Amino acid sequence: MRILIVTDAWLPQVNGVVRTLNAVIRELVSKGHDVHTINPEGRPSRPLPFYREISLTRITAGEISAEIARVRPDAIHIATEGPLGWAARRACLRDGLKFTTGFHTRFAEYAAKRLPVPGVLSLGWEVLRRFHAPSEAVMVPTKSIGTELDRRKFRNVRIWTRGVDRAQFRDYPRDHLDLPRPIVLYAGRLAIEKGIDDFMALKVKGSKVLVGDGPERERLERLNPSAHFLGFRHGEDYARTLASADVMVFPSRTDTFGLVMLEAMACGTPVAAYNAPSPLDVVEDGVTGCIAGSLEEAVERAQKLDRRTVSEGSRHFTWEKCADMFESWLVPCGGFPDRKPLATGEHAIHLR
Structure with missing residues (x-):
């Protein structure tokens, strides 16, 4: 087709x-x-x-x-x-x-x-x-x-x-981030709709790490000088960063899915999230992460989960x-019954 x-x-x-x-x-x-x-x-x-x-x-x-x-x-x-x-x-x-x-x-x-x-x-x-x-x-x-x-x-x-690509997102040695633990990590765009201020307001010990970039980065860095802003990370570097965290915090209440949750879970890192539509469909509470009305409560509970169980729980995605x-x-578009093969060089797929 x-x-x-x-x-x-x-x-x-x-x-x-x-x-x-x-x-x-x-x-x-x-x-x-x-x-x-x-x-x-x-x-x-x-x-x-x-x-x-x-x-x-x-x-x-x-x-x-x-x-x-x-x-x-x-x-x-x-x-x-x-x-x-x-x-x-x-x-x-x-x-x-x-x-x-x-x-x-x-x-x-x-x-x-x-x-x-x-x-x-x-x-x-x-x-x-x-x-x-x-x-x-x-x-x-x-x-x-x-x-x-x-x-x-x-x-x-x-x-x-x-x-989720389990060849890339898997159980790596947890030494990629040399920071005080517990490491609570946010991954995604630094934008107002992502709820990052709630992440920053968390009262937790250890280190706060943000992976990603966006229009809110300058403001967030100015207000939170002790947090670690890593910018975008890619490939194995990104996966190892996720695996090194103790908890991946997903503070958004408006995301339609949150692919980063799957990626963290595949690395064995549990997710802490609000009781909101996207986490409710992706995270199995008490197995692959914790869902609560309070992010502090979710983070505290998530740290106690078994990382191997977290990873195994994401395998059906x-x-x-x-x-x-x-x-x-998909449905037949219905407009080209006499379609002919494209000429050489006209294949339009673009992948990197």
Whole structure:
């Protein structure tokens, strides 16, 4: 099957959406599918206001329609609600092509945090509902998020879980961070919606470590000079950093999944999190981590968990299963019955 994925989130961005798409594409290719992407790489763009790490790509529906026609896919998946996603949506509706969509981020809540004026939250949800309304399958990462979208009158909601690369994230020697213990670690974007101030407010002994970067880093460093800001870490360096922590703290109440939780758990590091939708679907309380109304309570309990049990408890999350679910929700786009093979060099998959 020839699959086209349209996404505004792409390398060099470092986030769960990019990691998920790249992992799923690799699995799909290994199963024999012909996967193509339309992504921001090499296109005119400008930084998102108030969040310069994310770029907005400039493209028209006509331009993206021509790209879709060149690929002539069997199935189209629109992964994000950015400019590329909206242009692809318009092109598909105009050309009579069916498509599926992905719900990765609660943009309505994020917009409300950055622009705290009346009506922003409800308007944000209305925009998201409109975007996904024509979708044949709105793929969401957890049952809790699916239940919320059902309540908000989204149609055709389907569960599409996540995975973890256990060759990379595993039980390493715990000597990668030479810091006083216990080491409580946050991994992810340093952004206002991530709840990092709650992490910083934790009254715990030992060391606080933050892996990642984002618009809040300068403010957080200024207010918390004793914390250790490591910036982005990648590959085995990142995995060894996770494995060296005593607890991975997940302070967000708005994430739709939180891939970093799986990565930490696969390394044997328990997760401490709020009693919120994403952790409730990912963390098995008392086995792979601890969930509570108080992060201090969750951290205290999580430190007592057996690390081998934590790692074993995450084994049912695999990228193979994730790719199988993704494939099962795709629908024939219906527009190219006379499709011919692409010319040499036109394979559009981009992986790093």
